[in-house]
Amino acid sequence: MAKRIINFGVIGCGLMGREFASAVGRWRHLLNLDFEPRIVAACNRGDARLDWFRQNVPGLSLLSKDYRQVLESSQVEAVYIAVPHDKHEEMYRAAIQAGKHILAEKPFGIDLKANRAILDELDGEQELLMRCSSEFPFFPGAYRIAQWMREGRFGHVLDVESCFWHSSDMDPNKPINWKRQNITCGEYGCMGDLGLHIVHMPFRAGWFPKNVRAILSKVVRYRPDLRGQATTCDAWDNAHLCCEVDLGEQKFPMQLSMKRIAPGHANTWVLRINGTRGSVEYSTQHPKQFRYMEYTPGSLQEWRTIDMPYQSAYPTITGPIFEFGFGDAVLQMWAAFCDELVNGRDGMQQPFYCATPWEAHQSHLLFTAALESHRQAAVVSLEK
Numbered sequence: 001m002a003k004r005i006i007n008f009g010v011i012g013c014g015l016m017g018r019e020f021a022s023a024v025g026r027w028r029h030l031l032n033l034d035f036e037p038r039i040v041a042a043c044n045r046g047d048a049r050l051d052w053f054r055q056n057v058p059g060l061s062l063l064s065k066d067y068r069q070v071l072e073s074s075q076v077e078a079v080y081i082a083v084p085h086d087k088h089e090e091m092y093r094a095a096i097q098a099g100k101h102i103l104a105e106k107p108f109g110i111d112l113k114a115n116r117a118i119l120d121e122l123d124g125e126q127e128l129l130m131r132c133s134s135e136f137p138f139f140p141g142a143y144r145i146a147q148w149m150r151e152g153r154f155g156h157v158l159d160v161e162s163c164f165w166h167s168s169d170m171d172p173n174k175p176i177n178w179k180r181q182n183i184t185c186g187e188y189g190c191m192g193d194l195g196l197h198i199v200h201m202p203f204r205a206g207w208f209p210k211n212v213r214a215i216l217s218k219v220v221r222y223r224p225d226l227r228g229q230a231t232t233c234d235a236w237d238n239a240h241l242c243c244e245v246d247l248g249e250q251k252f253p254m255q256l257s258m259k260r261i262a263p264g265h266a267n268t269w270v271l272r273i274n275g276t277r278g279s280v281e282y283s284t285q286h287p288k289q290f291r292y293m294e295y296t297p298g299s300l301q302e303w304r305t306i307d308m309p310y311q312s313a314y315p316t317i318t319g320p321i322f323e324f325g326f327g328d329a330v331l332q333m334w335a336a337f338c339d340e341l342v343n344g345r346d347g348m349q350q351p352f353y354c355a356t357p358w359e360a361h362q363s364h365l366l367f368t369a370a371l372e373s374h375r376q377a378a379v380v381s382l383e384k
Contacts, residue, residue, distance in 0.1 A: 154275030165262030189236025
């Protein structure tokens with residue numbers, strides 16, 4: 001099979017940049033695809049991470065500390081951008097202006113103003129594909145929930161809960177980084193860092209909040225810098241959002257929580273949906289466990305639990321008895337982006353596409369309202 005080659009540049013070679021690059025080395029893990037990405041350029045301000053790319057990514061033709069050189073390269077067709085939130089507006093707009101297809105990290109701007117500037121730049125660029133990185137819906141259990149959503153198997157939705165918790169900030173002696181300061185992470189705090197992941201699937205189902213009551217928490221006020229000096233940590237650590245979804249005949253609550261201080265949770269993504277005809281629960285804490293209940297009037301109400309086989313969006317060489325992991329989700333997400341780029345939305349090999357700029361924008365409307373809700377200690381309607 002002749003494959004369409006897509007040359008990528010990576011801008012930001014940190015945690016996710018390297019995760020993204022590592023997926024290229026596993027591309028042969030996927031079966032029967034008519035496209036293949038290759039990383040030909042990388043950009044990072046520090047030498048150490050560029051050295052990692054130099055040593056581990058074959059075929060690089062450009063290594064630079066200036067992202068503009070990547071965008072100016074005629075070899076680069078698409079870019080993956082993973083940089084702090086305060087850099088989003090500048091770099092994302094520049095990538096659009098350079099005519100590059102873009103897969104980039106959430107939240108697509110440090111705040112609503114920056115997000116709107118990015119969308120204004122994108123407006124009218126019909127030939128460009130721009131998507132937001134969100135891996136967790138590609139876990140087999142989550143992917144099955146997406147199928148249930150498309151099939152309308154929940155009936156009248158009663159309530160939804162979506163969460164993303166980890167405990168990496170439990171240690172108050174953990175050195176401060178850009179995600180713990182508003183100047184680089186943004187006033188959203190943990191919402192901007194974690195929130196798109198938990199709203200991606202509800203938004204894809206059309207479940208957009210009408211209003212929100214938010215309670216935000218700052219737990220660790222100071223952290224040591226690299227010299228050991230106490231530095232102000234002003235970003236929100238945890239966020240609890242109670243939302244109302246209004247679909248006309250259906251109105252239901254949606255609970256959203258994002259926590260950097262969640263005791264015992266390494267990196268847990270949870271989605272629960274209860275409906276009159278179907279209910280489901282899935283968590284990456286138990287990646288093979290899929291809980292569901294299907295109900296018809298008068299029948300037994302019985303929750304069932306199955307071990308999810310390795311059934312991914314794109315077929316792989318892995319046998320169904322094995323477990324799916326985060327690296328697999330990154331690989332599947334990247335395949336979905338490339339599939340849509342090469343074959344278009346209607347021609348994709350499977351129906352679940354990556355998070356869109358519009359869905360990222362809806363998250364900004366939600367988190368902006370959540371900030372105001374916390375300030376007022378009141379329910380706040382979302383801007384339309």
